[in-house]
Amino acid sequence: MTYSPPQFEELADLVWALANDRLDADGAAGLRLLLESDAASRRVYSELMDQFALLEWERGGGEGRGMVGLPAVDASIGTAVEHPVGAAVELPHPSDLEPQIPEPPLPSLSTTHYPLPTSDFVGSWAFSCMVSAVIMGVMLLVFWAMKVTHHQHIAEAPSQSAPSDAMPEMVFVGRITGMVDVKWSDDPRFLPPLSSRAYVPLGRKYILDSGLLEITYDSGAKVILQGPCSYEVESTAGGYLALGKLTARVEKERSEARDQKSDPSPLSPLPSPLFSVRTPTAVVTDLGTEFGVEVGHDGITETQVFVGEVAVVSAGEEKTAEAERHIVRAGQLARVEGKNILVTAVDRAGASDKRFFRALPKRIRNPDVYAKLVLSLQPVAYYRMERPRAEADGKVVFDSAHGMHHGALHNESGLPYLFGRFGDSLNLRGNLRGLGPEIADYVLVPNYPKAVDNQLTVATWVMLLDRSKWNWATIAGNWSHYNLREQLQQLRGQFFFGLYGDDNDLSVIILSPGDRSEIIVREGASKPLPLGQWQHVAFVVDKSIVRLYRNGVEVASKPCDGLTVDSPVSVLSIGCVASDGADATPKSCYWRGRIDELAIFHSALSADAIRRLYRCETPAPPRRFNGKEVTP
């Protein structure tokens, strides 16, 4: 059968429905009929499924793939993976295989799990670990964005029949269950997992430069690593924190249940089934608790207990009966320096109480939920940049704050709205022909409410699509175009926010209320805004200082003595600089790119609030621990 376009469309509809679990009984019957009887249909089917597979393969993946510049996508925070204890890898039976794939001799399977081999095989295991590390690296390369069936390789106690050059088996002890803004180490010897849901094998090392990584052990213990840190999964019940911070949560009922079930082999080198974190100077063993551990560059270990209690001993003395074992309880902190262990109460008002992440922050994806976050901070104007539903409102840019200072969109033609950071965004093409303002894209908000008491915050998401070396680019401003002839510098307005001059770096300009001198705060030419990536940008004026932020981090600041309150410029311009006064004719400095979720506050938002706007975080909800509600 030669495929005509209508036949292709019919088959493609069926295949697409199949790929999205929408194929009904009639569709299934139709698809079966086509595939059974017609080679051309099978070819088209294979082409389409291969197309899906390629996109899943190429574009799927861990953080950073395809959305560079966005806050990293966190995986959903899930519970520990449930898998049948004792599940075995299913190996092909010799009688089912073709003769050219003979079944090699393999150890027989049993239901007893031994996480590590006996000392008789340390030599071969050490090599196998090295080989495993290489293989794991490659396996992880090809397992992007894939859910991985949890295979727990079960082996009986290594027997003499196991060949010494047998390919090493991987032992999985848990999986990654969350990632937030992870930046992996550049160390060439370290290969990061490319899937945010990868299974965690024994011996795996995780080296983060920054961000948060959550690992859930099969035992139910949850560990949150905070970069910069280096952590190695040493056993099914713990790991080695060489540097950095982690929090561990092992609920008492789970640890008790585990203690009852565990039946460690007498041959196992593991000293204890309890969850424990080893550091250069200490061993912290869980007794049914939630705790944080930090290791400094000097090797000093600090352990803070949030709930329950832990036992702390100096490193190397954990197996010694005479070792000094300190029990550290909730609200206490143990500091281990060499052989010395000091236990004190946690300073609730100080930094030590807030240095650990006890839960991964929940990321907002829904535009309405993000809007609620912004509105909770009480903006005076908030432009979500959602395309209006009614065609008659096509040129209105709605203000979602209470003041309803709506803007007027000027757009020559084409699509003023495209996909945004949340929902839609304003798509500004700038001054297309550079011949005058009448063909440019911009928004003007008449009678914009200017700040009156020296406090102002402007925060928004932007995507720069074109950089003009000889032209400034305006994100937003209450600002007039400098007119040499009329020398209107003293009337320039409250603020300019955008890219500055020839260097095109992120900048904010305000006028000093006293002498009307310009205070220019710039991120710097060495850090240009990247093209084609969403960036969260903000500035905050707080009576005595102007701070500039990008992606939740302060990038520049300068002292000031407040804002020019009596700005003669009446409009807020978005995407351009307007002329002064009531004329409000856009003049220049057009933005080429997108703008989304532009919010203006007559208050100086805190650094924490700016960070939350960037990280799209809602406050962590209260959690239950051992049946009681606890505040993170």
Add this chain to the structure above:
Amino acid sequence: MGNQDIDTKEFVALLTRYSRRIYSFIRVLVPNQTDAEDLFQDVSITLWGKYGTFRKGSDFRAWAFQIAHYKVLNFRQRQSRLPRLFTDDIVEKLAGDRLLLDDALEARSHALADCYQRLRLEDRELIDLRYTEAATVPSVAAQTGRSVDYVYKALRRIHGELHRCIDETIHGDDPK
């Protein structure tokens, strides 16, 4: 130990080279993405475990496809009590066709990259949202503020455009 080191490097090179095709082979036979991903993991581990039996210099791809085929059959057997979309006959025919089509599909995959770039910006972004974040159609709909039906149809349209573009790239104006 030296031989094992060489074996490891060879296996790594071969698996890296053919892994995408192995995944695609499985995907054709197992339409559910989650099941296909799990099976791919299973196949990769088995390939590694059985690499010692692979005859160096022979067709790694065909060998890997055979093991993948076996794994798919095993998987179907384990699921025998559940309703199945494809009959055994269809699976056998698809598997046979798939091996023969592999080179042609590889050529299509090269064309896909170019065709992706030719999509409208909005369409590329929708593809990115769906596949880069491994999202579902409903979650893409939630993120973009569009209806599920809109996103479903839009992605369907985009896939059709990609398929046509790939055909034109490979075949020129030749009809199917």
